[in-house]
Amino acid sequence: MIIAHRGLGDPEDSMSSFRRAVKRGFGIEFDVWKTADEELITLHDPEITLDGNKYSVKELTFKELKALAPYGKYVTRVEDIFREFPNAVFNVDIKDSEAVEDLKELLLQYEIEKAVISTTKIKILRALRGHEENLKLAFSIISRSSVAVVPFLKRHLGIFALHVPIDGIFYVGIANFRLLVKWIKSMGIKIGFWSYEADELKYLPLVADLGDYFISNNPLEVRNLLAHCYQAYFQL
Numbered sequence: 001m002i003i004a005h006r007g008l009g010d011p012e013d014s015m016s017s018f019r020r021a022v023k024r025g026f027g028i029e030f031d032v033w034k035t036a037d038e039e040l041i042t043l044h045d046p047e048i049t050l051d052g053n054k055y056s057v058k059e060l061t062f063k064e065l066k067a068l069a070p071y072g073k074y075v076t077r078v079e080d081i082f083r084e085f086p087n088a089v090f091n092v093d094i095k096d097s098e099a100v101e102d103l104k105e106l107l108l109q110y111e112i113e114k115a116v117i118s119t120t121k122i123k124i125l126r127a128l129r130g131h132e133e134n135l136k137l138a139f140s141i142i143s144r145s146s147v148a149v150v151p152f153l154k155r156h157l158g159i160f161a162l163h164v165p166i167d168g169i170f171y172v173g174i175a176n177f178r179l180l181v182k183w184i185k186s187m188g189i190k191i192g193f194w195s196y197e198a199d200e201l202k203y204l205p206l207v208a209d210l211g212d213y214f215i216s217n218n219p220l221e222v223r224n225l226l227a228h229c230y231q232a233y234f235q236l
Helices: 015-023 062-066 078-084 097-109 122-129 144-157 168-185 200-206 219-235
Strands: 002-005 027-034 040-042 047-050 053-056 090-094 115-119 136-140 161-165 190-194 213-216
Touching (some): 015 078, 027 097, 097 122, 115 122, 136 190
Parallel strands (some): 002 027
Antiparallel strands (some): 047 053
């Protein structure tokens, strides 16, 4: 499965980009923040910068954010995404710990079943788990030290997946990277590959056989690439 990071095409994180992704058969990834009037919205960063001025998501209402031209009009509510695409595959990345309970309610309200809820923060994983045993939780690796806590997260929080940046190849080498990923998979944890700065089209072929899904900035190109990779594997 390929998940389109922040949708497919510009403007990112907009309903139009999500529609394009779903129409092409991709899942969709988005980040979640909570506004001053308690709306959950999709935005990568905690603020919008316009003409040198910074506007905090948490200090503005949804209506005020929408009024920030030109980008503000594309800010999207999570509820609207779930309402329009109830059967889509989602990777929901929670950046705001205050959004946890409201997100749980929306997932139940719209009966969203194909969703992986990810975060880089263990405290958010704990809050998400709570009494919700059925949520598919994922921990996103952003540093080498994060790898050491994976057994703990599996044992105590029952994480479903680990989101692993292919950039790790640069730090430990391809052989060690593959060994680490196989070790993680041996615990029954799914692997979602993503890229921070690494060239997806260059490095994904080195690990494509180990990925359960791919969170991609270039979903169309990656789909074609993976099709060629899998064809080559089957011919071996």
